[in-house]
Amino acid sequence: MVLSGLALNPAAPADVLLRLLDSEDGAVISALCRQRRAFPDEVVEAILAHPEPRVRRALARNPHMAGDVRGRLVDDENWLVRATLADGPGWDTWPRYLPDWVIDRMFTTYENDDLQSLFSSGQIPPRVYSALATHPMASVRRTGTQMWSGLSEERRAALLADPHPDVRASAERRAAEDDAEEMERQLRALPGACSHAHTHILVNCRLSRAVVDELLQERLDDDLWCLAHNYSTPPDVVAHVARVADAKTRREVAGRADLPRDLVDLLARDADPAVRTTVSVRPELTEAERASIDYVVEPDEIVRLGADPYRAPLSYARSAHPLLRRRVAHNPELPEEIVELLAADDDLGVRVLLAQYHPDAPPELLLRCYLEYEGANRDRLLGLPQFPVGGLGARFGTAEDPAVRLLATLDPGLDPGLAEALTRDTDARVRAGAARNPALPQERLLQLLEDDELSKEAAANPALPVEAMRALLAG
Numbered sequence: 001m002v003l004s005g006l007a008l009n010p011a012a013p014a015d016v017l018l019r020l021l022d023s024e025d026g027a028v029i030s031a032l033c034r035q036r037r038a039f040p041d042e043v044v045e046a047i048l049a050h051p052e053p054r055v056r057r058a059l060a061r062n063p064h065m066a067g068d069v070r071g072r073l074v075d076d077e078n079w080l081v082r083a084t085l086a087d088g089p090g091w092d093t094w095p096r097y098l099p100d101w102v103i104d105r106m107f108t109t110y111e112n113d114d115l116q117s118l119f120s121s122g123q124i125p126p127r128v129y130s131a132l133a134t135h136p137m138a139s140v141r142r143t144g145t146q147m148w149s150g151l152s153e154e155r156r157a158a159l160l161a162d163p164h165p166d167v168r169a170s171a172e173r174r175a176a177e178d179d180a181e182e183m184e185r186q187l188r189a190l191p192g193a194c195s196h197a198h199t200h201i202l203v204n205c206r207l208s209r210a211v212v213d214e215l216l217q218e219r220l221d222d223d224l225w226c227l228a229h230n231y232s233t234p235p236d237v238v239a240h241v242a243r244v245a246d247a248k249t250r251r252e253v254a255g256r257a258d259l260p261r262d263l264v265d266l267l268a269r270d271a272d273p274a275v276r277t278t279v280s281v282r283p284e285l286t287e288a289e290r291a292s293i294d295y296v297v298e299p300d301e302i303v304r305l306g307a308d309p310y311r312a313p314l315s316y317a318r319s320a321h322p323l324l325r326r327r328v329a330h331n332p333e334l335p336e337e338i339v340e341l342l343a344a345d346d347d348l349g350v351r352v353l354l355a356q357y358h359p360d361a362p363p364e365l366l367l368r369c370y371l372e373y374e375g376a377n378r379d380r381l382l383g384l385p386q387f388p389v390g391g392l393g394a395r396f397g398t399a400e401d402p403a404v405r406l407l408a409t410l411d412p413g414l415d416p417g418l419a420e421a422l423t424r425d426t427d428a429r430v431r432a433g434a435a436r437n438p439a440l441p442q443e444r445l446l447q448l449l450e451d452d453e454l455s456k457e458a459a460a461n462p463a464l465p466v467e468a469m470r471a472l473l474a475g
Contacts, residue, residue: 001027001455001456001459002449002455002456002458002459002472003020003023003025003028003459003472003473004025004027004028004030004031004456004459005031005455005456005457005458005459005460006020006459006460006469006472006473007020007028007031007032007035007036008031008032008035008036008460009459009460009461009462009464009469010037010038010462011462011463011464011466012469013040013466013469014040014042014043015470016466016469016470016473017032017039017040017043018042018043018046019473020032020473021043021046021047021050021055026054029054029055029058030058032058033047033055033058033059033062034058034059034061034062035062035064036062036064037064038064044069047059048072048073053076053078053080053081056073056076056078056081057080057081057084059073060073060081060084060085061084061087061088061089061090062089063089063090063096065096066096067096067097067098067099067102067123068099068102070085070096070098071085071098071099071101071102073085074102074105074106075105075109082110082114083113083114083117085106086106086110086114086115086117086118086121087117087121088117088118088121088122088123096123097123097124097125098123098124100125100128103118103123103124103128104135104140106118107132107135107137107139107140107143108137108139108140115143119146129147129150130147130150132144132147133145133147133151133155133158133159134155138162138164138166138167139166141159141162141164141167142164142166142167142170144159145159145167145170145171145173145174146174148171148174148175148177156171156175159171160172160175177201177204177205177206178205178206179206180206180207180208180209180211180232181208183201183205183206183207183208183211184207184208184210184211186201187201187202187211199226202215202223202226202230203226203229203230204230205230205232206231206232207230207232207233209234212227212233212234212237215227216237216240221245221246221248221249224241224244224245224246224249225245225248225249225252227241228241228242228245228249228250228252228253228256229252231258235258235260238253238256238259238263239260239262239263241253242263242266242267243266247270247271247272247274247275250267250270250272250275251272251274251275251278253267254267254270254275254278254279254282255278259282264279264282264284264285267279268280268292268293273294273295273296274296276293276294276295276296277293277295277296277297277323279293279295280293280295280321280323281321281323281324281327287319287320287321290319290320290321291320295321295323297322297323297347297349299348299349299375312324312327312328312331313328314328314334314335314338316328317329317334317338317341317342318341322345322347322349322350325342325345325347325350326347326349326350326353328342329342329345329349329350329351329353329354329357329358330353330354330356330357331357331358332357332358332359334354334358336360339354339358339360339361339362342354343361343362343365348369348372348373351365351368351369351372352369352373352375355369355381355384356369356377356380356381359386360386361384361386362386363386363387363388364388366381366384366386366387366388367387367388367407369381370382370387370407371404374403378403382406382407382410387410389410389411389412390411390412390413391411391413392407392408392410392411392414393408393409393411393413393414393415393418393419393439394411394415395407395408396408397414397415397418397422402425402426402427402429402430403429405422405425405427405430406427406429406430406433408422408430408433409422409430409433409434409436409437410433410437411437411439412437412438412439413439414437414439415439416439416440416441419434419437419439419440419441419444420434420440420441420444421434422434422437423435423440423444423448423454428453431453431454432454432457433457435448435451435454435457435458435461436457436458436460436461437461438461438462438463439463440461440463442463442465445458445461445463445464446458446468449468449472459472
């Protein structure tokens with residue numbers, strides 16, 4: 001535990017970190033290579049060249065490392081390291097995009113399984129996808145056929161006539177998904193209804209009228225949902241489903257791009273508030289029409305909006321509808337003018353999304369959001385580099401709420417007496433935060449190195465003398 005804390009200590013010198021690299025303990029290696037936020041250059045080089053694949057794999061998963069650093073593992077000799085890089089840091093972290101050259105190298109050298117991992121890892125900037133179908137390498141163009149629904153007719157035609165047979169075959173398979181007779185033939189050839197292939201056809205491919213009528217006859221909720229989602233469902237069937245299906249399926253109907261105006265008006269008066277809310281964000285509605293709908297904005301919609309932020313028009317930032325403003329707010333590339341506008345928004349969800357996603361969100365906004373928001377990813381605000389830590393001790397050191405008292409432990413100018421008192425706080429997180437605070441008196445800090453609960457946090461304290469760090473390694 002002590003060595004794991006030392007591995008996280010931001011003041012640990014390079015020689016200490018290099019010695020920790022020799023540890024046989026997986027927890028120490030994980031703390032050092034996967035969890036540590038920054039490294040001296042020589043330590044980065046040592047990790048990248050380390051003979052143990054587990055060390056290099058840990059760096060490949062580090063969510064704090066820039067993509068150009070992790071990307072240097074793209075040609076690693078060990079396939080597990082390369083696979084780990086493709087997996088990325090994981091979905092419990094914010095996306096850290098890889099550089100274009102790294103992504104291109106993966107597209108041109110990695111096996112299909114690893115490429116599938118890459119696609120689902122959140123490491124590819126959205127703009128890269130549109131360029132796959134025109135890549136000079138055939139294997140990448142073949143991958144680009146997976147974006148079939150988003151390609152222009154001209155690009156589809158080019159892929160169907162591609163000089164490479166693998167690209168043509170993949171394009172033909174995707175084109176066949178728009179052939180209702182072929183999809184019906186494939187559907188009936190499947191051994192049973194409970195398979196991914198069966199569901200894929202019902203949800204994503206063109207359906208024949210015979211298949212549609214069979215689904216209607218069964219009247220199962222899952223089948224009706226498939227019809228509500230499928231782009232090829234005939235208008236009369238969509239209208240029927242909108243009137244007879246359960247609320248979950250009606251919500252799916254409400255989000256269809258091709259929904260006629262009479263159904264928009266019908267679902268805008270639906271008994272289910274989530275259905276009405278789905279209608280209220282349709283792009284064709286005017287602000288007055290949105291305002292006339294009795295929609296409900298739920299707090300849990302702050303985190304997962306189900307919409308690509310890069311496609312949300314910047315004009316949504318001035319909409320009266322908070323969900324549209326939220327769609328804009330979690331775009332990390334917003335211009336300064338829009339950032340200033342949304343930072344002053346009266347909707348908590350808008351402010352929180354801006355604080356969580358935009359690298360230039362104002363520091364005072366981050367603090368305000370932490371104090372006002374108690375939902376998912378609240379604590380991540382504390383780890384953002386622009387979170388304002390100065391003066392938090394005097395403001396919050398005696399707050400009743402332990403989550404607010406925790407803020408005091410972030411203040412590098414915390415009163416030493418208060419820092420020591422907070423190491424005995426009733427809340428475990430506050431005690432841990434105080435043990436890491438550099439204002440903690442040296443005597444108390446050294447005592448905590450022997451504490452079963454707080455030794456790791458004490459070892460991570462940047463005020464720990466370098467001599468003491470080296471003694472921990474020797475002991």
